[in-house]
Amino acid sequence: MGTSKQVMLDTSKSIEKFNEFFASSKELRFKRRDLIIPPGIEPRYGYWIVSGIVNIFSYDRHFNTSVHARYREASLFPLTRILDSPIESIGVSAFTDVVLRRKEIKDCQRFISSHPEVMPLIVNQGSQCFDSIFMLNIDGAEPRLVKWLSIFAEQLGDKEKDYIIVNHPITIQEVADTVRLSRESTGKILAKLEELKLISFGRKNIIIWPAALNAYSKSLNEAAKPGANASSLSR
Numbered sequence: 001m002g003t004s005k006q007v008m009l010d011t012s013k014s015i016e017k018f019n020e021f022f023a024s025s026k027e028l029r030f031k032r033r034d035l036i037i038p039p040g041i042e043p044r045y046g047y048w049i050v051s052g053i054v055n056i057f058s059y060d061r062h063f064n065t066s067v068h069a070r071y072r073e074a075s076l077f078p079l080t081r082i083l084d085s086p087i088e089s090i091g092v093s094a095f096t097d098v099v100l101r102r103k104e105i106k107d108c109q110r111f112i113s114s115h116p117e118v119m120p121l122i123v124n125q126g127s128q129c130f131d132s133i134f135m136l137n138i139d140g141a142e143p144r145l146v147k148w149l150s151i152f153a154e155q156l157g158d159k160e161k162d163y164i165i166v167n168h169p170i171t172i173q174e175v176a177d178t179v180r181l182s183r184e185s186t187g188k189i190l191a192k193l194e195e196l197k198l199i200s201f202g203r204k205n206i207i208i209w210p211a212a213l214n215a216y217s218k219s220l221n222e223a224a225k226p227g228a229n230a231s232s233l234s235r
Contacts, residue, residue, distance in 0.1 A: 009120035009121075009123055009124055010120060011120050011121040013117050013118075014117065014118040014119070014120050014121035014122075015074045015121065017115055017118050018048055018074070018076065018118060018121065019048075019074075021048075021103070021111050021115075022048040022101040022102075022103060023101075025101040025102055025103055026101070027050060027099050027101060028099070028100045028101070028102065029097070029098070029099055029100075030094040030097070030098050030100070031094060032095065032096050032097055033093060034094045035091065035093050036054065036091075036093055036094060036100070037078060037090075037091050038091050039057075039058055039059055039089050039091035040089060040091075041091075043078050043081050043105065044104065044105060045102040045103060045104060045105060046076060046078070046081075046082045046102065046103055046104075046105050046107075047076070047077050047078075047092075047102045048074075048100065048101045048102070048103075049071060049072065049074065049075045049077070049098060049099075049100060050073060050098075050099040050100060050101060051098065051099045052072070052073065052094065052095070052096045052097055052099060053071065053072045053073075053094075053095040053096045053098065053156060054070065054071050054075075054077060054092050054093065054094055054095055054098055055067050055069075055070055055092065055093045055094075056068045056069040056070070056071065056077065056078075056091075056092055057090070057091055057092070057093060057177075058089045058090050058091065059091075064177075066177060066178075066180060067174070067177045067178040068090070068129070069128055069132050070095055070152075070155065070156065071125065071128075072155070072156055075121075075125060076108075076122065077092055078092060079122065079125055079126070079129075081105060082108050082112070083122075095168070095170075095174075096168050128151075128155060131151050132151065134147075135147045135151060135179070136180060139224070140224060141179075141181050141189060142189050142220060143217065143220045143224065144179050144181070145175075145181065145189050145190070145193075146213060146216065146217045146220060147217065148175075148178060148179050149199060149206075149213060150208075150210065150214065150217065152206070152208075153166060153206075153210060156168065157206075157208065162209065163208060163209045163210070164207070164208045164210055165206070165207050166205055166206045166207075166208070167204070167205045168205065169203060169205070170206065172186050172187045172190065173186075175190070193213075193216075196212075196216065197209070198212050198213045198216055199213065
């Protein structure tokens with residue numbers, strides 16, 4: 001099944017520079033689930049997230065939603081367009097209430113070209129996208145959802161003593177859209193993980209016990225290896 005491990009770079013200087021660059025633009029406010037950039041529309045602006053979280057998503061031919069990534073405050077989007085690699089089907093919506101600032105795409109490109117010190121932030125965002133792609137290529141509904149929970153906690157959660165809490169409401173359907181499973185399958189797996197006391201899935205937050213969840217993930221990986229069932233039967 002393989003593994004993916006983020007190596008995160010120090011982005012403090014990048015954030016400082018982007019805050020300075022976007023400071024002259026006015027704040028734009030969006031409510032949860034508001035559409036910010038519709039899929040198929042060529043964006044004119046690069047956006048900086050002052051607060052909140054956005055979804056990077058697309059529709060399939062049946063207009064089902066697939067969420068590819070979520071970015072929190074101090075992130076830049078649409079990254080592919082700013083880096084001059086447009087993907088026309090990608091849209092952006094508000095996962096929570098968000099506050100944004102924006103500049104013309106060409107201004108963003110010139111700024112990045114003349115300030116290489118902002119690249120650590122862009123590299124880290126690219127790493128987050130890679131983790132999402134890796135997650136979607138995991139075989140098996142349960143291992144995929146367990147991997148997503150680890151990513152979700154790492155990227156958007158707040159660490160406490162022995163658990164991570166993500167203080168943002170998310171529905172079962174939104175989880176299903178992210179891991180590309182049916183709502184029914186997603187709900188059943190989340191219920192099982194709650195019974196195992198690996199997570200607590202609430203209306204306003206998710207609590208995740210990372211040590212226990214990672215151990216469970218390893219057991220799923222071991223069970224998925226070729227010959228695992230045969231070796232267990234031979235004991």
